[in-house]
C-alpha cells in the first residue's frame with residue numbers, strides 16, 4: 001500500500017516539473033568552478049555555432065550545416081529555451097553562415113560570400129526583410145581552402161571582418177592576399193579599409209567595455225616543429241616535444257595599422273620554426289605586435305566575450321574564452337571555458353571556469369562561442385555535444 005502514492009506522484013512531476021527543453025543534463029565528469037552552476041538551456045540544435053541576443057532577450061544561433069539562424073525563446077522565463085524557430089533559412093552550408101550581431105534593430109550575419117542584415121517587420125518571428133550589405137566581390141575572400149570562417153563586428157558606424165589563413169601558415173607577400181587581415185567598411189558597404197594584418201584565424205571580434213578597442217583570440221599554428229621532430233604525418237610515432245607546447249594561442253588587442261606576426265612570428269616575438277631561414281624573418285619580427293595574453297598551444301581558442309555585467313564577482317571587464325580543443329597536441333588541451341582576468345585594461349591571469357576534459361582524455365564537449373545573457377549569466381555553445389550551456393554565479397554575494 002505504501003507504494004501507491006509514489007506511483008501517482010511520478011507522472012505529475014514529469015509533466016509539471018520538467019519541460020522538454022530542459023531535459024538534457026550536463027554530462028557526468030564536467031568540472032565547474034566552485035561557486036558556479038552549469039546547466040543545459042538548449043539541446044535540440046544540431047551543431048550550434050555563434051550566438052547573439054536581441055533587445056527582447058531572444059537568442060539567435062547560427063547553424064552552418066543547415067544554413068540557418070534559429071531564434072530561441074524562453075517563454076516561461078526559467079532560462080531554458082523551449083521554442084526554437086527559424087529566423088533565417090535556406091543559406092548554402094558551404095557559405096558557412098557564422099557570425100551574428102544585432103545593430104540598430106537589424107541582425108547582421110556573416111557568410112563567406114556575404115555580410116547581410118535581416119529584420120522581422122511583421123512580428124511573426126521570421127526575417128522578412130533581408131538585405132545584402134557586402135557581397136562576394138567586396139569582401140576579402142574565404143574561398144576555397146583553409147580557415148573558412150568570417151568574423152563580424154559592427155562598431156561606431158563601421159563593419160569589421162576577417163577571414164583566416166588559406167592554409168596552416170601561408171608564406172606569401174603580405175599584400176598577396178586579403179586573408180589574414182581585418183578589413184573595415186562603412187555600414188553601407190563603401191569605404192573599404194585595411195585595419196590590421198598578420199592574423200591566422202580570429203573568428204570573432206569584440207569591443208572591450210568602456211573603450212573602442214577591438215580584441216580577438218587567434219588560433220595558433222599547427223605542426224610548427226614537425227620538420228625538426230622528424231614527424232611526417234598526424235599519426236607518425238616520432239613524437240612532438242616542441243609542437244605539443246608551441247606556439248601559444250593568442251588574445252590580441254587589434255589596433256589600426258598593426259601587424260600581428262602570422263605566419264612568420266608566433267606568440268611573443270618567437271620565430272615560427274617553419275621559417276627559421278626566411279630572409280625576411282627579422283623584418284617581420286620588427287613589424288610585429290605581441291599578443292596581450294597567451295593561452296595553451298592548440299587549445300583552439302575560438303571565441304570570446306568581455307563581461308559587462310555585475311552578476312559575476314569582479315567579472316566586469318574580464319574576458320571569457322571558448323576553447324574548443326584542437327587536434328595537434330599529443331595530450332588533449334582546451335575543451336574548456338576560461339576566464340582571462342583584467343586589471344586596468346590589461347590581462348594578468350587566466351582560470352578555467354568549465355572543463356570538458358575528463359581524466360585528461362575523454363572530451364565531453366567543445367565550447368564554440370560565448371555570449372552574455374540578459375540576466376548576467378554566460379551562455380556558450382558546444383557544436384560537438386549539440387548543446388547550449390548557461391554558466392551562472394551562485395556563490396556568496398560579494
Ligand SMILES: [Ca+2]
Pocket residue numbers: 073074075076077078079080081082
Ligand atoms: Ca524556459
Ligand SMILES: [Ca+2]
Pocket residue numbers: 119120121122123124125126127128
Ligand atoms: Ca516576419
Ligand SMILES: [Ca+2]
Pocket residue numbers: 198218250260261262265266267291
Ligand atoms: Ca600573432
